[in-house]
Amino acid sequence: MDLDDIFTASVFASAIRLATPYIFAALGETFAQRSGVLNLGVDGIMLMGAFGGFYAVHLAQTAGVMAEPLALLLGVLVALVVGGLMGLAMAFVSVTLQAKQGISGIGVYLFGLGLSELLFQQWVGTPKSVAGFPRISFPILTDIPILGEIFFHHNLLVYVAFALVPLSAFVLNRTTFGLMIRAVGQNPEAADAMGVSVTRVRYATTIIGGMLAGLAGASLSIALINLFQQNLTAGQGFIAVALVYFGGWRPLAVAAGAMLFSFVNALQLQIKVIGADIPSEFAVMAPYVITIVALVFATKRQEQPTALTKPYERGE
Amino acid sequence: MNQAVGTSLAARLNRLVDFAPVLVALLLALLVSSVLLVALNADPLAAFGFMLEGAVGTENATAETLVKATPILFVGIGITIAFRGGMINIGGEGQMIAGALAGTTIALALGDARVPAEMAKAPGAFDLVIVASALGGGFLAGALYGGLAGFLKAYFGVNEILSTIMLNQIAVQMMNFLLNGLLLDPAVAGFNNIPKTARLVTAAQLPRLALPLGDPWVFARTRLHWGLVIAIALAVVIYIFLWRTSLGYRIRAVGENERAASYAGIHVKRQMMLAMFLAGGFAGLAGVVQVLGLQYRLQTDGSPAGFTAAAGFNGIVAALFGGLNPIGAIPASAFFGGLLVGAQKMQREIGVPASLITAVNGLIVVFVVSSEIFILQRSKRRVSLQETPLAPARASAKRADSPDPADEPTAEEAG
Amino acid sequence: QDVFRVAAVAPSATNDLAFSQSMYDALVAIQMQMGEDNFQFDFQDGTFIVDDAAVALREWAASGDYDLVIAHGSQFGSVVEELAGEFPEVSFAWGTDFNTFGMDNVSAYNAAADQGGFINGAMAGMMTRSGVIGVVGPIEVGDAKLYVDGFVAGVGAVSEATVNVVYIQSFSDVPLATEAAETHIANGADVLTGTAQMVVGPIAVAIENGARWFGTQASQAELAQGAGVAFQIYKWDVVLAEIIANIQAGDLGGQSYELTLENGGLVIEIAG
Amino acid sequence: MNNPKTHLLPTGHARIESLTMSGIVKRFPGVLAADKIDFNVRSGEIHALLGENGAGKSTLMKMLYGLYHPDEGEIRINDKPATIKSPIDAIQRGIGMIHQHFMLAPSLTVAENIALGMKSSRGFQLDLDVVSQRVIELSDTYNLKVDPRLPIWQLAVGEQQRVEILRALYKGAALLILDEPTAVLTPQEVAGLFRILKQLAADGHGLVFISHKLHEVLEISHRVTVLRDGRRVDTIPTRQATRPKLAEMMVGRPVLLEYAKNPPDPREERLTMRDVSALSNRGATGLDAVSLRLRSGEIVGIAGVSGNGQQELAQCITGLRDVTAGSVMINGRDVTNAPPAALHAIGLSYIPEERMIDGVIKEFSVAENYVLQDHGHPKYTAARVFMLFNKIREACRRAIHLFEIKTPSTETLVKSLSGGNIQKLVLARELSRDPGVLIAAQPTRGVDIGATEYIHKQLLEERDKGTAILLISEDLDEIRALSDRIAVMYEGRIVGEVVNENVDIEQLGLLMTGGE
Ligand SMILES: Nc1ncnc2c1ncn2[C@@H]1O[C@H](COP(=O)(O)OP(=O)(O)OP(=O)(O)O)[C@@H](O)[C@H]1O
Ligand SMILES: Nc1ncnc2c1ncn2[C@@H]1O[C@H](COP(=O)(O)OP(=O)(O)OP(=O)(O)O)[C@@H](O)[C@H]1O
């Protein structure tokens, strides 16, 4: 077997697509965790976002009341709102009510998993596809050999996801809001004493995390797969949480982790397609193994939020 | 004193009232769920009636609740150890699978070796050697798998949340691979069956559990098995281990404060690995007990939950609900088991989709865990009202001229 | 009192366009045939957890209210084996498998999925222009493997086309199945097929890339608009009717049944 | 308001003419931390707040700053009732606070910690370069040196204290509360701080100053309020106060302020360090070829400005930091890079500088903390496995009595003890282990005079019993009061060693700041 057959341009393009939902969700989770909130419910929120976005587009398109781009925009908005609401609920439960985050997150996950499927069954029935975000063809760029296929033939949400990476890094490291987030996640007492509202910051990040998780879901249901089915995300939200740890809470490294994981996944599919004789089980296992191995050898610069999972209450 | 009786009764009532928030939370969760039910044209009252009935309504229901709770409890005990050692173990699923793979292999091999073919299906041929070896092997395999995450954390700084989530997937693929090959039931090889091992001989099975409380014995015709007893006994053992032994102390010390622990001469890395080793071991036990006590063979539908019934995750919930105390994990897993089993009954009886059940379970988990703050606040308030302030030591200290104890403010004055 | 009562568990949702739906549709079809006064059924879906199914099956068996208890999913075999021993007066059916455990109250049913697979494959082989065909499978067992093997044989019988097969090790992972299909397309496939409930993803990929789609288990024609060519449909009602008739005649089981093209249990639906 | 201009301070804050707390009551579980306390502070005044550990000083001030809320009582600002719900309210009303337990986020830089919660000159974007510039100016003006780009975790405690002070100065406040700001400062820094405080007072700020050092209180304050066990003992003008009087008001009995010290009687060598080097947290040179000898029956004091290698020195001896070159011997055995457990076994005890992080486990009970090292010792275990909590509690109870540790019970979690009592617990534990060598790092930092007296007496007694004691302290008074020999550390090296009898303070100060 030839290496050229394995490392094709399409594998790289495939990795970029696969990484998209992880990047959205993991960036959102990075915000939440940086402020001290571990949201294990990401997968459930993704599902709700995926369904919300899908359903909005489905309705708009079947009713034909809207121009295509508007319908898609509506889908994105609905996903953001649904995700934001789920994030708000998570924030209320874990910040205001100080519930243990490990459990409340699992509760949110179950709720999202169940409700998205229920609504889908009641309102839609069987899987139906929508016309999702089309692949964009850029003049000239798309036609560049190899590079064009890898980078310049994706749908809009893919680009949004990757654009969010430096933006998130900027917000976290270079803005007053980001400073508050980092302080609140490290030493909420100190932030509080400096007049930063721990509650408000954590609400904000958890809601942002929810919105991005919702968008992650929508990137599947109205951009990459263009339909909804029960448990559409197949546990991607949990992998996204893991990737936050992989990246040591730094957006760039988190995205790098998402890319590595997705790349190995794309690679294993390619290797199977071209007929390599390795057991499927090991092929499917590969991204997980390599992600761990990579972290073993990576130099770990971490920005561990020490107050992670710890509800804040003044010492009264 | 009469008054003393009065106060202790009041105190006890007070403590009972503590659980009121949980009940209120449950009711609220059910109320919200009712909205969903009504939207589906179902009668919420009847629905929740079925839920309760399904959880504890009959002998069989109660048994099923306990059967469901058993692996959750095993995992919950392990998660408790891990958390106490400062390790967040999301790897219960994978460790269960590791334990089940090893335990089943041992049970099958020893079953072949120790039980003559003609006896293999004879009832009551319980063989302690086989069962104990399988349980031990399951524990060890789970422990090594969990310990791997501990090792990676201790020596390579690989975050355990990341590694355990990844190791779960790896374990599933390992299981799929082995069950479809090496461990495949020879009787069905070549038939394209679902990947599964051969069935355990009776001697290798955990016996069913019944209580001599009537005739026939209670639970005699249910699937309740000795796994529950083992789990409860181990919960007590681990309680003692954590709070009464020096090794347990070391694990907790590392979990609370690594720096102070290393100052105290505790080998921090070793405790991390040990905590994960034990946590994995208990998850491994959960896995092997599911096979030996319930399913009698290991099979896979390709996903982890098909085998583990998500006990690896639910154990986290049980451990946290149980206040990270192995004894507390017992009622917590029973509650959770009842919730899961009862919900299934509700689905069956009123014919709502399974997804509704999942959503309702999520609501209940969220509401109940949110109610804890109200319990906490009540108990805090009580402490501040009841206890006398400042150190008793002070009054009795050997300072000749220590202030008159009467000088100290007392609760009465304060309150 | 002559109502025939059936209870069934199935691992995924009743509208999965695949395995569970095929059984649900069959029960509905039987009810239509026999009439609601004569046939009623309880159906618990989403019991991908074997123990949950076991609880339901045990309860139904113990209640004595049902003439037939169906465990739809080959992972339920052990449970059926045990319950059938414990409740010899209750009739059980399960699949997909042939094994009745030598018991008189167990029926097993199976689908000769390779038959329709062969036909689908032969059509695909004739249809492909690029000479590359992609298959997305779940795990390499059961009727999934049967179907895929039949499909590959069918292609081989009519053409020299390459068939690339990927098993993604999951019945439900839609994103991965989708990307597997994309990978097929990137490697030149212009015809796709697949089995299990995650095929909705590959179907969408086929539509988007102008590839043709062959399906199995249930009709996916509506979803696969434009791309769909042919679907092998499981008509479990064919074997169910037989099983029911036998039970009504006092024969609780002991046989295994198979859906075939010949007995009408397998039907190839050609998309309109 | 007639002319608002006269009400403005140079920092732009509105003057707080008077702030009055009356009848303040605050309860914590099991503790009445404030019992009908009356307190007031005026513009232009430095009001000292004195009291033993746990007397309620910090609690009272946290209520002013909005971190705690009084259960009863009233706060009035400029004669108008004021509720202070949170630090945000406090900050808006012009109240600032330097916290006893530093309010700093460890992974953030100095500049980031200071910028936190403030408006940026660039809107939503951080202006750290601007902040850093201003911090450097301030630190030059007030001689409080820190590098604004370093993250807090790389700073020694003294440096962190400087950051706290700089931040308060940076933000400015009409009323500034300073909760033990001098505990970890050098004499020079204290002098510098006092100049600032006097200037602030002269400008019309109000200041509350908390310290356990009586001479500081006498030097800087106008009035003194003494608290004891949550009650106000009295408020008096400072000029009517003397050290013995204040001490007695605080403790409720006369306190020894000088110790009679027996002549030293050093015997065999217990600790020998030869050319020991180690890295600092920053990865730079922390210890640079340090050699040191410590004999049975003597106290050697290590003087120096915080951050000059004292912490590294202690950690190299106690096995908590890798020695990169050189050797450490205890009782003639080479223990270079030996694990802490092995060191405990041959009789090394250590009172760590950061007691809240290194010395205790806050979530553990007093009794559990009492056996932090000895939890597996045969005398506390059955078969070395099962811990005998009755025995542990009994031993702990004895220690509580002996060391006068204020705690409701042996089962109380350490996190709810006051700092001084935690320190006594650590001391009690370390001494109970009958050490041959004791490393005491800042043993009385933040500890009240009663307890300080007690700890000092214990250390001297221990020395007379033949223990070899290495006393690391930034408090020169303490070093002078206890040590037999004094070594001075500067930039990771020992730059001089003198015998205590004939020490020249000027010379010490010079050595500490790197002068020859
Ligand atoms: N989402 C799912 N979760 C769990 N189990 C599933 C799921 N979908 C299908 N299964 C089960 O996995 C088993 C795989 O076995 P097998 O392939 O022999 O038969 P099958 O059920 O017909 O498979 P398929 O689902 O591909 O039709 C099936 O018994 C099926 O019930
Ligand atoms: N958050 C809290 N929860 C419970 N008890 C507390 C809390 N904060 C303070 N206390 C208790 O209140 C009392 C007063 O504590 P406070 O910190 O005000 O003392 P302090 O005078 O500042 O002592 P120190 O000199 O040691 O700083 C102590 O007994 C302390 O244990």
Ligand SMILES: [Mg+2]
């Ligand atoms: Mg204080």
Ligand SMILES: [Mg+2]
């Ligand atoms: Mg103090």
